[in-house]
Amino acid sequence: MTRELTEITVVGDDDTGLIANVTSLLFERGINIEDLDQAVRDGVFRMTMQVDTAEMVCTEETLRRDLHELGSDLGVDVQVRYPADRDTRQIAVLVTKEDHCLEAIFDAWSDDELDAEVSVVIGNHPDLKPLASSHDVPFHDIGDADGNPDEAELLDLLAEYDADLIVLARYMRILSPDVVFRYERRIINIHPSLLPAFPGAKAYRQALEEGVRIAGVTAHYVTTDLDQGPIITQRAFTVPPDAGVEDVRDLGQPLEAEALLEAIQLHLEDEITVRRGRTELRDHEATTADLGDFRRSPALGEETPSDGTTEPTVQATSDADD
Numbered sequence: 001m002t003r004e005l006t007e008i009t010v011v012g013d014d015d016t017g018l019i020a021n022v023t024s025l026l027f028e029r030g031i032n033i034e035d036l037d038q039a040v041r042d043g044v045f046r047m048t049m050q051v052d053t054a055e056m057v058c059t060e061e062t063l064r065r066d067l068h069e070l071g072s073d074l075g076v077d078v079q080v081r082y083p084a085d086r087d088t089r090q091i092a093v094l095v096t097k098e099d100h101c102l103e104a105i106f107d108a109w110s111d112d113e114l115d116a117e118v119s120v121v122i123g124n125h126p127d128l129k130p131l132a133s134s135h136d137v138p139f140h141d142i143g144d145a146d147g148n149p150d151e152a153e154l155l156d157l158l159a160e161y162d163a164d165l166i167v168l169a170r171y172m173r174i175l176s177p178d179v180v181f182r183y184e185r186r187i188i189n190i191h192p193s194l195l196p197a198f199p200g201a202k203a204y205r206q207a208l209e210e211g212v213r214i215a216g217v218t219a220h221y222v223t224t225d226l227d228q229g230p231i232i233t234q235r236a237f238t239v240p241p242d243a244g245v246e247d248v249r250d251l252g253q254p255l256e257a258e259a260l261l262e263a264i265q266l267h268l269e270d271e272i273t274v275r276r277g278r279t280e281l282r283d284h285e286a287t288t289a290d291l292g293d294f295r296r297s298p299a300l301g302e303e304t305p306s307d308g309t310t311e312p313t314v315q316a317t318s319d320a321d322d
Contacts, residue, residue: 005034005083006053008067011181012076014045022047022078025070030057039181041224045076046181053082079182089116089268092163094171096147097127101169101190104257105264106135115268120161124149124173149173155182167264168222170256177224185274187222188267190260192252194218194234199227204248208239215239215248217256219263221274230279232263232272234292262289 010022019038026033035050056063064080071078091114095102102121109118121132124143132139138161142153155178158166168175168189180187193203194216207215216236223229235255239248266272271287272279281287 005050007079007081008049008051009079009081009182009184010045010047010049010071010076011079011178012045012071012074014040014043015074018045018074018076019047021070021074022049022067025066026051029063029066030055031063041177041181044177044181046177046184048184077182089164090119090162091116091165091167091264092158092161093118093121093167093169095121095123095128095169096172097125098170098253099128099131100253101257101260102128102131104261105167105169106131106137108261108265110135114265116165119163120157122154122157124171147173151176151179155179158183165264165267166222167260169260174226175222180222180224185221188232188260188263189220189222189229190256190263191218191220191227192249192256194236195220195227195231204252205245208243208245208248213239215252217252217259219259221279230274230277232266232279232291233259233289235259236292262291 008022010018012018019036023033023036032052033049034052036047037049038045038047040046053060053063058066060082067078067080091105093102093105105114105118108114118135118137121128121137121139123129123139123141124147126139126141129139129141140153140157142149142157144150158179163183164186166183166187168187170190175187191199191203193199193207194214195218197212198206198210204215214236216234218231219233220227220231221229235258237251237255239251243251266281266287266289271282271289273282274280281289281291
């Protein structure tokens with residue numbers, strides 16, 4: 001028997017009976033639910049399901065239509081992604097003003113190192129529009145004069161460009177649960193510290209003020225808790241004794257691009273999975289991934305990598321380090 005797992009995501013205002021209505025519709029069409037997860041944050045309900053549609057008693061078009069109609073009746077958004085929908089995956093990149101991570105993504109795409117298309121760049125400032133245009137990629141500025149993004153417009157664009165993966169390439173805004181829930185485990189962020197140390201804004205400055213001698217960067221999946229999503233890749237580097245914030249940033253930025261790019265590639269190649277909140281390689285022997293490369297500086301000796309002693313607080317979307 002062929003097993004075809006289809007992804008169904010339901011997001012909307014929390015209300016009673018949502019799960020029962022959706023699961024009943026699937027049962028009536030001969031669809032078996034393989035996995036179901038649901039959560040509520042700030043009044044927003046999210047349910048994600050993996051279902052086996054191999055022996056369903058309707059067509060794919062009919063199921064998609066029926067689920068959308070049910071979602072309309074219940075006042076929720078329903079997304080259906082069949083296996084064939086993911087043959088050519090689309091990446092949406094979110095940016096602010098820093099260009100090093102976006103440039104690395106474009107370089108990898110141009111060199112055929114990404115098993116996906118970079119379909120759109122979305123910014124909360126217009127600064128990186130020329131870079132996107134130089135690669136013939138549409139750019140949309142969704143920010144106001146202060147850079148506050150219009151998330152309704154963001155959601156419309158992500159739907160318009162059929163985003164399979166969202167990459168926060170130094171996007172300096174926190175995504176709301178309304179966005180995160182719709183793209184569970186499909187949003188990757190790069191944070192300039194060795195999480196869980198120094199979450200949130202100005203991570204390099206935090207690290208320097210704490211006097212760390214080993215700093216680093218972390219690529220992670222985005223969740224609704226600030227900078228606590230499952231870690232994918234990390235890079236570490238030594239901090240010279242006389243370093244300032246700019247010096248630490250100059251050491252970290254190339255590694256931000258490197259760690260983010262490897263995380264994207266691992267996700268696209270389906271080499272990682274998340275179990276109990278931790279990211280794991282599916283096959284340690286089959287990958288050449290360097291998930292925690294440690295770069296040493298002659299300024300320091302052989303320390304054990306450590307990014308401070310602060311207790312972890314929260315994790316998830318993006319982080320400014322102005």
